[in-house]
Each structure stands twice: as structure tokens, then as C-alpha cells.
Amino acid sequence: MKPNVSLQQDIESEIRQAIDRSLRSHGIAILPPMDVKDSLQLMKRIGISPSVTMLDPWYNKGVGGVRDDYREFIIDLLRNAVGVSDHVFLWGFPEIVAYFVDKLPEQLNLVAWLTWYYKNNPSVIRGWRSSQNACLHLAGVGAKLYPEHFLNEAQKAKQVQGKLRYMPGPTSVIEEDLLDPPDVIEASLMVGFVGRKEQTGHPSQKPVSVFEKLYLMTTTEGDLIFxxxxxxxxxxxxxxxxxxxxxxxxxxxxxxxxxxxxLGIERIPVPLPMLPEH
Ligand SMILES: C[S@@+](CC[C@H](N)C(=O)[O-])C[C@H]1O[C@@H](n2cnc3c(N)ncnc32)[C@H](O)[C@@H]1O
Structure with missing residues (x-):
């Protein structure tokens, strides 16, 4: 049954309170299972403004299934992500995400094409062995970046003394006081014994070391990620x-x-049939 307007407002206010409680107690809130479009809409409706939205869908290449409407699905997803956060990351295989680069909603600009490079993918086909995932970093005008979060202790000390040089551009990779982290992130794929302690059994789990770089670049302590x-x-x-x-x-x-x-925490208690419709 479709809840009436005031009932829906009550439900949304309850959800908001449950999220706030979980964030206060654990720093994390796990929503009950719901479609990505619903959760994006929900953030807007209950007035939660994260700094970053991470979109890591199945890649339409086997694991998780292949959908004929994949392109429409992703374009719609990006449209729904507009207005939720300053930064948006979209993951996929390069030949798949390339299509979206010139089809972004006008509110989101391409900040960077990032690559996660892994050497250890077992070869299963006779052809190019996949060893990279791409990630489009998208952001609205004025979205803040934090390259200073990548400084080591010596660099931070130099910065305090006003001696740290900023060296943008590709040649800067050889400079020791580099501020920008590279846009190619190297980390092993978690297969077999690699990353055993981190593995959860999810078939497409990303290493924390890859995600955390994206969050360090786009957030500061206490900021909210969705x-x-x-x-x-x-x-x-x-x-x-x-x-x-x-x-x-x-x-x-x-x-x-x-x-x-x-994560050692429970999803927030929300009755699924009562969730707002998008
Ligand atoms: C590539 S995996 C994400 C892996 C995750 N980043 C990690 O490190 O574990 C894609 C996830 O998207 C979820 N998913 C796919 N379609 C969805 C949809 N329409 N709404 C919400 N989640 C969806 C899948 O259940 C799957 O867990």
C-alpha cells in the first residue's frame, strides 16, 4: 500500500533519526536493502548531504549479470546522483565507462579518470587479461579536493615551514615533494590468498586501500560518505x-x-514496505 503524505513524512523522519543515531554511535549507518535509485532519492528527501557518493555497480561483464539496458541504467543513476553530494565516483571497466564520459549530467564535470591497476588477475581467457578497473571522478563546480592528505610527515613539516613546492603536471612524478597522488592506484586484486583477512566472500569486493585514497582526496575528518x-x-x-x-x-x-x-553493526530498523517510492 502506498503511504499517504503525512505517514510518508513520519517514516522519513524516523529513518533520518535512525541514521543519525547510528552515525553517532558507530560512525556508520547501514540502510536496509534497497534499490540504488531509492536510496539516492531518500538522501535528498531527508536532507542528508554527503560529501561523496560512491557508485560501484556490477560491471556488465559476467559477475552480477549482464543487462541490456546497462547504459540507460548508468545514465539514470548519474542523473539521480545529481544534488546528493559534491563528488561522485563511478566504477567500471574502461571500455564500459568510456561511453559515459561525454554523457554526464551537466551538473557533474569530469575531474579525473582514475585507474586501479592489479597485476594478479588469473588469466582465464585467450585474449587481453584484464588488469585494470576505471573510476570516473565527477564533481560539481567548486567541489573541494584535499591533496594535502597525501603528504608524508617530512612533507608536512616542510609545508609548516612554507618550504613545500607545489609541482603540478605529469613531470612532477619525479619530484619528492609531490602533493598530488597518482591517478593510477596499484593494489592487488583480492583473490586466493591475497588479502585473505580482508576478503568477505562478496564476489566483487574492492580493497580498502583503493577506496580510501578516493575518500582522502575528497573528504576531511568527520565528513560523510554515501x-x-x-x-x-x-x-x-x-x-x-x-x-x-x-x-x-x-x-x-x-x-x-x-x-x-x-562492520559489527546492524542495519537501521526500517520496515521495508514502508520505504518511500521514488
Ligand atoms: C561491484 S559490487 C560493489 C562492491 C563493493 N564496492 C565492495 O567493495 O564490496 C556491486 C554491488 O552493487 C549492488 N547492486 C547492483 N544493482 C543494484 C541496485 N539496482 N541497487 C542497489 N544495489 C545494487 C550489488 O548487489 C553489488 O553488491
Whole structure:
């Protein structure tokens, strides 16, 4: 049954309070399983403004299934992400995300094309062995970046003394007082014994070390991150390690349970049939 307007407002206010309580107690709120479009809409309706939204969908290449309407799905997803946060990350294989670069909503600009490079993908096909994922970093005008979060202690000391040089551009990679982190992130794929302690059984789990770089660049301590396709809860883990707050959700009950176990907290109590419709 479709809730009437005032009932819906009551439900949304309850959800908001439950999220706030969970964030206060744990720094993380896990939403009950829901579609990504619903959770994006929900953030807007209940007035929650994260700094970053992480969009890490299935990649339309096998794991998670292949959908004919994938392009429309992603374009719609980006449209729904507008107005939720300053920064948006969109993951996928390069040949798939390339399509979206010139089809972005006008409110989101391409800040960077990031690459996650892993050497250890087992070769299963006779052809190019996949060893990279792409991530589009998108942002609205004026969205803040924090390259200073990547300084080491010596660099920070130099910065305090006003001696740190800023060296933008590709040649700067050889400069020792580099501020910008590279846009290629190297980290092993978590397969077999690699990253065993971190593995949760989710078939497409990203390493925390990859996600946390994206969050360090776009947030500062206490900022809020939103991940509406959160899988095993990597965003929650990355947020916790770096003193950020996170709201996460996934449409799968199985993966929501994995995230609950991983993060040691329960999803917020919201009766699913009462969730607002998009
Ligand atoms: C690539 S995985 C995300 C992995 C995650 N970043 C991690 O490190 O564990 C994609 C996730 O998107 C979720 N998903 C796919 N379609 C969705 C939808 N329409 N709404 C919400 N979640 C969805 C899947 O259940 C899956 O867990």
C-alpha cells in the first residue's frame, strides 16, 4: 500500500533519526536493502548531504549479470546522483565507462579518470587479461579536493615551514615533494590468498586501500560518505579507518548481512514496505 503524505513524512523522519543515531554511535549507518535509485532519492528527501557518493555497480561483464539496458541504467543513476553530494565516483571497466564520459549530467564535470591497476588477475581467457578497473571522478563546480592528505610527515613539516613546492603536471612524478597522488592506484586484486583477512566472500569486493585514497582526496575528518551499492561494506571500513562517517546500502539482503558482520553493526530498523517510492 502506498503511504499517504503525512505517514510518508513520519517514516522519513524516523529513518533520518535512525541514521543519525547510528552515525553517532558507530560512525556508520547501514540502510536496509534497497534499490540504488531509492536510496539516492531518500538522501535528498531527508536532507542528508554527503560529501561523496560512491557508485560501484556490477560491471556488465559476467559477475552480477549482464543487462541490456546497462547504459540507460548508468545514465539514470548519474542523473539521480545529481544534488546528493559534491563528488561522485563511478566504477567500471574502461571500455564500459568510456561511453559515459561525454554523457554526464551537466551538473557533474569530469575531474579525473582514475585507474586501479592489479597485476594478479588469473588469466582465464585467450585474449587481453584484464588488469585494470576505471573510476570516473565527477564533481560539481567548486567541489573541494584535499591533496594535502597525501603528504608524508617530512612533507608536512616542510609545508609548516612554507618550504613545500607545489609541482603540478605529469613531470612532477619525479619530484619528492609531490602533493598530488597518482591517478593510477596499484593494489592487488583480492583473490586466493591475497588479502585473505580482508576478503568477505562478496564476489566483487574492492580493497580498502583503493577506496580510501578516493575518500582522502575528497573528504576531511568527520565528513560523510554515501555508498548506495556498497556490497561487502568496503566504504564503511575505509570511513572507519580514516575517521569519516558513512551511510551504506545495497539492494541485496545477502550482501547487507555481509556488511553487517564485517562492520559489527546492524542495519537501521526500517520496515521495508514502508520505504518511500521514488
Ligand atoms: C561491484 S559490487 C560493489 C562492491 C563493493 N564496492 C565492495 O567493495 O564490496 C556491486 C554491488 O552493487 C549492488 N547492486 C547492483 N544493482 C543494484 C541496485 N539496482 N541497487 C542497489 N544495489 C545494487 C550489488 O548487489 C553489488 O553488491
Amino acid at each position: 555508498d548506495p551499492m556498497s556490497g561487502s561494506g568496503t566504504t564503511g571500513e575505509a570511513a572507519r579507518r580514516n575517521k569519516r562517517l558513512a551511510i551504506i546500502s545495497d539492494h541485496s539482503d545477502e550482501y547487507t548481512k555481509i556488511a553487517e558482520d564485517r
